[in-house]
Amino acid sequence: MDTMLWPTVRALDAAAGTGWGGLWSVMFTAQRAVGALVQVTSFAEGLDLIWLGEELRAACDDVATRHPVAVAEAIAADLGPLPGLEHCASGRVVVAGLVGSVICRADELLVADPTGPDARWLAGTTSLLFAARIHLSAAGAR
């Protein structure tokens, strides 16, 4: 069976677009990538990564509720399963990059409108994702 390597974060980030749709798109891809990573890593790593996926999933749902029009037009890119166990480390790098991209995009949206109705949510989500990224680091440290 043909296997497909995951693309780089830079390419995914560029393809995702801008604004709220872009934020959702990267978060969605990151969430799906975490799910794929959970499926191939060890159970111990998977249990750590699950919580990162949960935070991303909750953030995705929140954005979809707050900006349904932008999300409806956003790209929903799923990288698919990882080709094999040997790609776990590179998959982790992609996920780390995607989460970093999500945090940067959220910060940009916050800077663009620091007193808007989404400011508090953006600040809270960024903090949560910073914390959730620890699970990725913990998984990588094993």
Add this chain to the structure above:
Amino acid sequence: MTGITYADLLATAGHHLTTGALQVRQRPFDRPGEARTALQDFHAVLDAIETHTWTLLGPSRLAGISPATRTQPVAAQAIAMVGGLRELVGAERPHPSTLDLADRPWAQGALQVRGASDLLAVHLDARGRQRSPHAATIGDPAARDGALIRLAGHLDTLLATESTLGLRALQAGLSTVEVTRALPGLDTNRAFASHLARNPGQSGSAALDRLRLIGEPLRTEDPVLLAGDLIHRLRQSTWALGAHPDYSVATLSDLATASLAIHVHAAATRGANLTHNPPTVPKDAAALLARAAIWRDLRTDLAEYQAPGPPDPHIRADVITLRDLLPHLAPLTGTSPTDPRTTDLLHAAVGATEEIATTAADAFRRLAASGHVRIQGRHLTTDQLGTNPTLITAHVTGTTTPAPPVRCRATTNLWSAAAGHADLRFTPVEQTIAATHRRTDPAHVLTRTPLEPSTR
């Protein structure tokens, strides 16, 4: 005090009743007041046992049951053993004895039996509807008969002291009228109780014995007990989703996560080293890991759904606490748990997850039927799309659509597999095949724009 079970209450009650009976036999009363107090405590126990008998039987069961009934002999004899006790001790509520909580054996014994009645009562609401996943145990005839037999033993122990108590009361100076009024001769009751207590072939139900209160505070002082309490509470919370659905797939996902963790750590207690992939798996941990893989598939499957409800904060908090706790109790390196109770705890917890799977599957089915569950069109496979134009449009445009029944059925079958009664036509293997199918689906992967391969 928490963690008290039905069996604990009745065992403690039995201990108090025996102690009280011994005291009456071994030592005369010093004053008439002491004798009156003993008579009052004697009545308190009779009242508690009578009330508990009817709590077990349920008033609705009275019709058609008589001491001659052969179809339900235990219930019939139980009714006979408490016959006339209410007239003797009085029907006043609250019973006067419940207002005196002094530290005397019979008073304490009555308190324990009343506690057992209350314990059973909290599992049913005022209309008799179940309030917990354990409520069905109370209505189980075999469990009920076992409890009645044990209760008959307690009544037999108490009534065996009736004549001694009467003599001691007369020695203390009470009048014959007063003693006879309090102790009219309960030989008939004792005969039924004694006969019932020696009933062979009936034993207490383990499920009923384990019955606990609903909503107890967690025992945070002991990590093993805390983990047990958390699992107990998750089981209760899952069951409550049946009566109060929260329209949240995230909650179901949290439950799947907890079940996954329980299976993984249970496998670790049997020596499985799960810190690398593929794991080192001893033979007797293989089944647990196979089930853990199903829970993991289920989590991944649920991640595709969207539903309006946020995750239940209480369930999530419990799952997170459990997640933090289990690695300390049963490290995933496969080293033996430092606390030997952990193995038993996780073994029992695995059983609880099967119940969680069954209940959560019902919640998911109901949620799916409500139309509140949506899915990204791109997550649907060709088979799931069929010829439905709405689904095909959603698949092409990447919008969300209500999850079609065929997609939900795949999830339901994963729940069944997690519960241990999988429909073999839909094994996790099929899920794997479906995942493979999705992998090669070009609309599902961002490949329309040429992308450079990841750098490593």
